[in-house]
Amino acid sequence: MQASQTTAPRRKVAVLGAGAWGTAVAIAVAARHDVLLWGRNEAAMQAMAGARENSAYLAGFPLPDSLRVSADFDAAVAHAGSDGLLIAACPVAGLRPLLQTLKGRPIPNLVWLCKGFEYETGLLPHQIFAEILGGAIPGGALSGPSFAQEVARGLPCALTIASASPALCELVVGTVHGGSMRVYSSDDLVGVEVGGAVKNVLAIATGAADGLGLGLNARAALITRGLAEITRLGTTLGGKLETFMGLTGMGDLILTCTGDLSRNRRVGLGLAQGKALDAIVKELGHVAEGVPCAKAVRELAGRLGVDMPITQAVASVLFDGQQLQATVSRLLARDPRGEGLSGLSPSAK
Numbered sequence: 001m002q003a004s005q006t007t008a009p010r011r012k013v014a015v016l017g018a019g020a021w022g023t024a025v026a027i028a029v030a031a032r033h034d035v036l037l038w039g040r041n042e043a044a045m046q047a048m049a050g051a052r053e054n055s056a057y058l059a060g061f062p063l064p065d066s067l068r069v070s071a072d073f074d075a076a077v078a079h080a081g082s083d084g085l086l087i088a089a090c091p092v093a094g095l096r097p098l099l100q101t102l103k104g105r106p107i108p109n110l111v112w113l114c115k116g117f118e119y120e121t122g123l124l125p126h127q128i129f130a131e132i133l134g135g136a137i138p139g140g141a142l143s144g145p146s147f148a149q150e151v152a153r154g155l156p157c158a159l160t161i162a163s164a165s166p167a168l169c170e171l172v173v174g175t176v177h178g179g180s181m182r183v184y185s186s187d188d189l190v191g192v193e194v195g196g197a198v199k200n201v202l203a204i205a206t207g208a209a210d211g212l213g214l215g216l217n218a219r220a221a222l223i224t225r226g227l228a229e230i231t232r233l234g235t236t237l238g239g240k241l242e243t244f245m246g247l248t249g250m251g252d253l254i255l256t257c258t259g260d261l262s263r264n265r266r267v268g269l270g271l272a273q274g275k276a277l278d279a280i281v282k283e284l285g286h287v288a289e290g291v292p293c294a295k296a297v298r299e300l301a302g303r304l305g306v307d308m309p310i311t312q313a314v315a316s317v318l319f320d321g322q323q324l325q326a327t328v329s330r331l332l333a334r335d336p337r338g339e340g341l342s343g344l345s346p347s348a349k
């Protein structure tokens with residue numbers, strides 16, 4: 001399955017969604033393939049085509065010649081043809097409408113890059129895919145520790161493609177793996193998607209703790225106990241334990257909790273400065289998936305009886321008006337417990 005840079009065929013790739021991550025992935029893949037980047041805002045796409053740069057979402061990274069940009073959805077779908085690769089690069093909130101637009105069209109496959117649970121339904125991206133396009137075409141999640149700016153700069157990055165279809169995994173590895181990009185395969189869609197979703201909530205917590213000056217010990221504790229929360233929820237939903245120790249679990253959790261490029265971490269830093277959530281999100285100018293995800297995960301964990309105290313604490317600050325410092329005190333004042341990963345909340349035992 002390993003892709004050789006010299007033998008990998010040149011493919012047609014359409015990236016649907018022209019935010020920071022869609023643009024970075026398009027730039028990286030365009031080094032070896034014919035890529036069309038589609039965005040829904042016609043004026044923005046025209047400006048991008050003229051400036052050869054996505055100044056709204058990923059300024060400072062010139063688009064390579066092999067990357068075409070367009071606001072024509074039909075042209076993007078036609079570009080992937082019957083044997084290319086379609087990549088959905090919108091946020092979780094945009095996945096359902098995007099899939100509904102794709103329904104009934106002759107598309108070869110779909111790989112999505114979004115990380116989160118759907119706010120209204122609590123569904124993971126592969127469950128939304130199954131609801132709308134299930135069975136018709138192969139689908140998979142491409143995830144892992146990856147800041148858009150570093151990928152656009154050509155720095156090394158390792159991702160995981162998770163799909164029930166070995167053929168799709170092979171296609172994605174054959175297309176994206178190479179140069180400074182490594183792509184691993186997995187059949188654990190649940191594990192990969194839960195890791196990518198919940199780490200965003202924990203990055204808000206870690207940013208807040210760092211912003212309050214709680215120290216490096218607290219940061220390490222939050223990351224480690226955060227991984228326990230990811231693992232408890234993920235295994236309860238059917239994910240494999242080993243996945244949470246991998247790139248899309250521990251790897252992405254470490255990156256997002258500690259890297260100042262993270263939008264979710266910056267939400268936490270902003271909360272610690274006493275800023276209002278609306279103001280922080282407006283200032284970011286990008287999606288922070290951990291915000292809606294905190295609410296969706298709190299509800300899901302409550303329904304399933306999974307103990308996720310850090311996630312609950314983040315949601316209580318974001319949505320219930322709880323004060324940050326008092327929330328930290330409440331977290332610390334919880335009863336002692338064994339360090340194991342057992343998944344039931346005290347009320348469900």
Ligand SMILES: NC(=O)c1ccc[n+]([C@@H]2O[C@H](COP(=O)([O-])OP(=O)(O)OC[C@H]3O[C@@H](n4cnc5c(N)ncnc54)[C@H](O)[C@@H]3O)[C@@H](O)[C@H]2O)c1
Pocket residue numbers: 016017018019020021022039040057089090091092093094095097098113114115116146147148149285286287289
């Ligand atoms: N930025 C990163 O470093 C990074 C890395 C890995 C994964 N991701 C994930 O990728 C997803 C997108 O993140 P981003 O960084 O590109 O966000 P962004 O805020 O930079 O851009 C979001 C883009 O999605 C578009 N969009 C929103 N709803 C849409 C819809 N219904 N159809 C089409 N386009 C729609 C917006 O117009 C915008 O262009 C998120 O789930 C994020 O967690 C981001």
Ligand SMILES: O=P(O)(O)OC[C@H](O)CO
Pocket residue numbers: 115144145146147148200203252255256261262263264265287288289
């Ligand atoms: O900037 P964030 O917090 O959305 O994180 C980006 C990526 O998911 C990191 O892997």
